[in-house]
Amino acid sequence: MAIASLIPVLLGLMLAPLMLGVINRTKAAFAGRNGQPLLQQYFDLWRLLHKGVVYSRTTTWVFRAGPVVGLAATLSALLLTPLGGVPSMLHFDGDFVLFALLLGVVRFMLIVAALDTGSAFEGMGASREAAFSALVEPALFLALASLAKYAGSLSLTGLYVPLDLAAWAQAGPGFALALITLLGVFVVENARIPVDDPNTHLELTMIHEVMVLDNSGPDFAFVQYTAALKHWIFGALIAGIAIPVRTGNVLLDTIAMVAGIGVLAVAVGVVESIMARLRMHRVPQLIVGAAALAVVALIVVGR
Amino acid sequence: MDLFLASVILLVATGILAGLSGRCPNAPARIAFLGMLGSAALASAPCIDVLFLGGAPETLHIPWDVPGGAFSLRLDALSAFFILPMLLISSLCALYGLEYMRAHLARRSVAAAWCFFNVLVASMMMVVVAHNAVLFLVAWEVMALASFFLVAFEDEKGEVRTAAWVYLIATHLGTAALLAMFAILGGPNGFFDFDAFGHGIAPGATAAVFLLAVVGFGAKAGFAPFHVWLPEAHPAAPSHVSALMSGLMIKTGIYGLLRIVMHLGPPPLWWGWTLLAIGLFSGIGGVLFALAQHDLKRLLAYHSVENIGIIAIGLGLGFAGWSSGLDVVCVLGFGGALLHVLNHSLFKSLLFLGAGSVLHATHTRDMDHLGGLLKRMPHTGGTFLIGSMAISGLPPFNGFVSEFLIFLGALHAIVQGNSQALLPSIATVTGLALISGLAAACFTKAFGGVFLGEPRSGHTQHAHDPGWRMRAPMWTLAGACLAIGLGAPWVAMQLSGTLTVVRPDLARSLPMLLQSGTLPLHYLVLTILAFLALVGTLAFLRSQLLRGRTIGESCTWDCGYAAPTARMQYTASSFAQPLTRLFHKVLGTQRCGDDVAGIFPASASISTVTPDVCAEKMYRPLFSGIEWMVLRLRWLQHGNIHLYVLYIAVTLLVLLIWKLN
Numbered sequence: 001m002a003i004a005s006l007i008p009v010l011l012g013l014m015l016a017p018l019m020l021g022v023i024n025r026t027k028a029a030f031a032g033r034n035g036q037p038l039l040q041q042y043f044d045l046w047r048l049l050h051k052g053v054v055y056s057r058t059t060t061w062v063f064r065a066g067p068v069v070g071l072a073a074t075l076s077a078l079l080l081t082p083l084g085g086v087p088s089m090l091h092f093d094g095d096f097v098l099f100a101l102l103l104g105v106v107r108f109m110l111i112v113a114a115l116d117t118g119s120a121f122e123g124m125g126a127s128r129e130a131a132f133s134a135l136v137e138p139a140l141f142l143a144l145a146s147l148a149k150y151a152g153s154l155s156l157t158g159l160y161v162p163l164d165l166a167a168w169a170q171a172g173p174g175f176a177l178a179l180i181t182l183l184g185v186f187v188v189e190n191a192r193i194p195v196d197d198p199n200t201h202l203e204l205t206m207i208h209e210v211m212v213l214d215n216s217g218p219d220f221a222f223v224q225y226t227a228a229l230k231h232w233i234f235g236a237l238i239a240g241i242a243i244p245v246r247t248g249n250v251l252l253d254t255i256a257m258v259a260g261i262g263v264l265a266v267a268v269g270v271v272e273s274i275m276a277r278l279r280m281h282r283v284p285q286l287i288v289g290a291a292a293l294a295v296v297a298l299i300v301v302g303r
Numbered sequence: 304m305d306l307f308l309a310s311v312i313l314l315v316a317t318g319i320l321a322g323l324s325g326r327c328p329n330a331p332a333r334i335a336f337l338g339m340l341g342s343a344a345l346a347s348a349p350c351i352d353v354l355f356l357g358g359a360p361e362t363l364h365i366p367w368d369v370p371g372g373a374f375s376l377r378l379d380a381l382s383a384f385f386i387l388p389m390l391l392i393s394s395l396c397a398l399y400g401l402e403y404m405r406a407h408l409a410r411r412s413v414a415a416a417w418c419f420f421n422v423l424v425a426s427m428m429m430v431v432v433a434h435n436a437v438l439f440l441v442a443w444e445v446m447a448l449a450s451f452f453l454v455a456f457e458d459e460k461g462e463v464r465t466a467a468w469v470y471l472i473a474t475h476l477g478t479a480a481l482l483a484m485f486a487i488l489g490g491p492n493g494f495f496d497f498d499a500f501g502h503g504i505a506p507g508a509t510a511a512v513f514l515l516a517v518v519g520f521g522a523k524a525g526f527a528p529f530h531v532w533l534p535e536a537h538p539a540a541p542s543h544v545s546a547l548m549s550g551l552m553i554k555t556g557i558y559g560l561l562r563i564v565m566h567l568g569p570p571p572l573w574w575g576w577t578l579l580a581i582g583l584f585s586g587i588g589g590v591l592f593a594l595a596q597h598d599l600k601r602l603l604a605y606h607s608v609e610n611i612g613i614i615a616i617g618l619g620l621g622f623a624g625w626s627s628g629l630d631v632v633c634v635l636g637f638g639g640a641l642l643h644v645l646n647h648s649l650f651k652s653l654l655f656l657g658a659g660s661v662l663h664a665t666h667t668r669d670m671d672h673l674g675g676l677l678k679r680m681p682h683t684g685g686t687f688l689i690g691s692m693a694i695s696g697l698p699p700f701n702g703f704v705s706e707f708l709i710f711l712g713a714l715h716a717i718v719q720g721n722s723q724a725l726l727p728s729i730a731t732v733t734g735l736a737l738i739s740g741l742a743a744a745c746f747t748k749a750f751g752g753v754f755l756g757e758p759r760s761g762h763t764q765h766a767h768d769p770g771w772r773m774r775a776p777m778w779t780l781a782g783a784c785l786a787i788g789l790g791a792p793w794v795a796m797q798l799s800g801t802l803t804v805v806r807p808d809l810a811r812s813l814p815m816l817l818q819s820g821t822l823p824l825h826y827l828v829l830t831i832l833a834f835l836a837l838v839g840t841l842a843f844l845r846s847q848l849l850r851g852r853t854i855g856e857s858c859t860w861d862c863g864y865a866a867p868t869a870r871m872q873y874t875a876s877s878f879a880q881p882l883t884r885l886f887h888k889v890l891g892t893q894r895c896g897d898d899v900a901g902i903f904p905a906s907a908s909i910s911t912v913t914p915d916v917c918a919e920k921m922y923r924p925l926f927s928g929i930e931w932m933v934l935r936l937r938w939l940q941h942g943n944i945h946l947y948v949l950y951i952a953v954t955l956l957v958l959l960i961w962k963l964n
Contacts, residue, residue, distance in 0.1 A: 052852035052855065054854075054856070058675070062677065062688070072837035072841050076830055076831075076834040090829065092822075101697060102698065104697050105697045116677075118755070121862070124873060138732075148714060154714050214859055281881075281885075291733070298729055299729075302725045
């Protein structure tokens with residue numbers, strides 16, 4: 001295992017909360033506010049890790065296990081995520097199936113932990129999360145399969161390493177469609193506008209935030225860190241397509257990718273500032289649309 | 304073969320003995336259970352020898368007076384692959400039944416049920432070793448009848464009688480297709496030994512044989528649209544029998560399909576596509592209807608349809624890969640399908656036993672009336688959670704291994720296949736991803752509705768975990784789920800013998816193909832071990848962080864509302880509502896009740912029911928049409944015996960004239 005393959009993991013672990021900071025600062029800038037410090041997420045995590053916890057009397061060990069297993073599964077998914085041309089720590093044929101399944105574990109634990117509280121609000125959030133994420137699974141698979149068709153490889157690293165400018169020149173339309181699909185997957189998986197509004201104040205309208213209402217202390221820190229890592233992981237998948245910089249120099253490639261993820265964070269902030277969220281029953285249309293684009297991408301690439 | 308025969312004879316003998324010993328209330332269960340244990344011990348030796356130790360297939364051939372029949376048995380790796388899970392799971396179900404059936408003792412005799420239990424297991428074992436069509440059909444029929452009587456166990460209930468009838472009709476329509484299939488295979492000379500099949504059969508006839516096999520075996524396995532009996536029969540049967548039927552008996556359909564089709568030579572491409580289409584239809588349809596159910600056992604029955612769909616997708620990929628020369632796709636497809644047969648039999652029987660335990664404790668199967676059971680039934684809840692994760696294909700439990708292999712096969716087909724293969728492979732990947740996503744939604748619904756939150760009704764008041772006889776089988780199956788998840792590479796390599804039976808032409812290259820095809824499983828397990836290590840580390844970290852800090856207790860956040868009740872929780876049905884609403888065109892859910900009206904509504908109610916779309920739209924019109932036509936002939940049935948005698952005389956006369964001509 002080369003030292004280079006540690007880079008995606010370490011950068012993910014360190015920079016994931018920063019991505020949320022960039023999104024928040026962008027939104028603040030749009031709203032004409034100073035906004036919270038760029039490192040606010042880190043401060044929050046630090047503060048939460050030093051607190052005690054309060055548990056609902058309704059909950060069982062499932063509620064306590066949820067954040068732990070969720071974070072562990074996200075970290076395992078991070079081990080499989082390449083950063084553009086920089087290979088991931090572990091890669092093998094079909095690793096993106098495992099990648100999707102591990103994110104499935106995160107979701108499963110988050111949902112059962114939410115249901116464990118017996119709260120109508122959390123049940124509501126869990127129900128929406130279950131519905132939307134079930135629909136988004138095919139979109140993710142199809143987008144990655146279209147890259148696999150081009151690269152002739154079945155591992156995430158094998159998919160992303162050959163995605164240079166020459167590849168774009170050859171199969172650009174397919175990649176562009178896959179990119180749009182992955183952007184759709186990003187907003188659904190990370191509960192961003194137009195699917196979910198992380199800043200909303202009304203429990204009835206939330207998806208992700210309402211599911212973690214009863215978490216506190218280190219548990220909540222785990223949940224928040226999991227969310228940040230998921231932003232980073234999907235950001236890496238998106239930037240890996242959008243930024244076709246494959247110089248072979250690890251340092252240059254890494255810088256380009258981190259910059260790409262930064263741009264994505266700014267873009268998410270911009271979208272959240274200028275768009276309203278969709279009504280709940282319109283969200284499936286967005287997801288199915290994204291999946292349909294991925295089918296087109298596969299056909300375009302595989303023609 | 305001697306040990307195997309002894310085991311079957313022991314099962315039948317103890318079954319009959321159990322049936323005769325009804326006078327002593329506890330005797331039938333004990334006799335049947337001991338017989339089951341003994342027979343499992345006897346039969347496992349030859350199966351392990353054939354499957355793991357590379358022993359030669361065992362055969363036995365005794366002539367039989369029945370036309371075309373012979374007492375011809377053959378125990379090869381394919382049979383052994385199906386028998387070993389039968390032995391394990393039937394023994395566990397028998398142990399579970401010892402306690403589960405005791406609740407019925409006060410009301411009725413359980414002697415007959417135990418008799419049929421052992422006969423069912425014996426007939427399943429005979430089905431997968433029979434090597435002659437007549438013997439096979441006899442075993443098949445005994446299996447159908449034994450399970451029919453088990454489904455009809457609580458026959459004082461109307462819905463149980465209906466379920467049993469539906470099952471009896473469905474299984475016999477399937478058997479009719481099998482009869483036709485064997486008639487074609489046997490040819491005009493009537494060679495009904497399996498070895499004689501496939502020699503000099505016309506190409507048109509092979510297509511007919513394939514289609515009849517899909518219908519006949521599919522009716523048993525639960526391929527949609529032949530699945531309608533499953534959601535009726537599984538909830539009606541006692542839970543350990545549901546586990547046996549769903550976990551094992553429906554798999555004999557998959558066995559039969561493989562066994563017959565491999566006599567037909569290299570398959571044309573459309574066989575693969577047909578099975579893929581059936582698989583996708585069953586998989587997506589099964590999980591959608593499961594989402595709309597309120598009855599826990601009915602939900603599990605629809606999930607059997609879903610999982611049979613996944614198996615059919617794997618088989619379809621296998622056939623498609625076979626006919627297009629993509630051997631890796633073929634091996635991954637068949638391998639994934641076979642492994643899913645094993646995996647499904649483990650986690651589905653676990654889930655049915657869990658559902659039985661809930662039913663045993665609360666006397667209701669309605670998920671909307673349950674809740675909060677994890678606190679009262681920690682063992683049942685814990686194992687049900689493991690089963691739920693396994694069936695949703697989530698690591699580290701076994702379900703994901705077989706789904707991973709099938710995914711891998713489809714992805715290989717996308718990457719290596721030509722443009723003709725692209726569209727079906729895309730459909731496969733999309734369908735599998737959708738199925739796994741929806742399955743996770745469905746099992747968070749089932750587990751959350753039954754075990755989490757606060758109790759929604761008085762049913763759960765006195766609920767508690769069952770005794771060790773019911774707990775031990777559940778934990779054993781849960782352990783097996785984890786073991787296969789973590790031992791995936793080893794388990795996959797053991798498939799080589801079984802796959803050789805299906806594709807003897809690849810016998811030489813198969814171990815290599817399997818090795819290279821399943822190589823990713825090593826890394827997969829490595830990643831999962833890393834995941835488990837991370838879980839351990841984080842749990843340790845959390846406990847260290849919380850040491851010495853205040854751990855408070857409070858009520859669930861309720862927005863400051865002071866008087867929440869358990870009725871305000873999301874129920875299992877409300878949890879599934881976004882998805883059932885999205886797919887309402889497919890599901891056709893009917894709702895009735897009074898809407899909320901007025902400014903201060905006094906009462907409101909709602910109830911929904913989702914009848915099976917195939918049963919309602921296909922079979923009901925079909926059977927009412929048949930009934931209508933038959934009723935037109937009613938005037939022939941007037942009850943006058945002398946006229947009936949006249950019918951016979953006329954028939955004989957017509958036959959005589961026909962013969963003379």
